[in-house]
Amino acid sequence: MKSPVTTRVQKHRELLRAAGLKPVQIWIPDTRSAQYRKKCEQESLSLIGDPLEASTLGWIAEVSDTDGWA
Numbered sequence: 001m002k003s004p005v006t007t008r009v010q011k012h013r014e015l016l017r018a019a020g021l022k023p024v025q026i027w028i029p030d031t032r033s034a035q036y037r038k039k040c041e042q043e044s045l046s047l048i049g050d051p052l053e054a055s056t057l058g059w060i061a062e063v064s065d066t067d068g069w070a
Contacts, residue, residue, distance in 0.1 A: 002010070013023070029036050047053040 016023075
């Protein structure tokens, strides 16, 4: 016999499907892992002294609208 929670979830999913929706599963990097932090650090360090990176950051500073930010 199904639990009340399982029955509610199934009914909710059936209603969503009836509305023309379908479930999608998305896998994203685990930002808490040491491996992820190490990769981010490596990529960041690889940009030091890169003229295109400096140009891009300058452009972002020019076009950013930060009025009213704390």
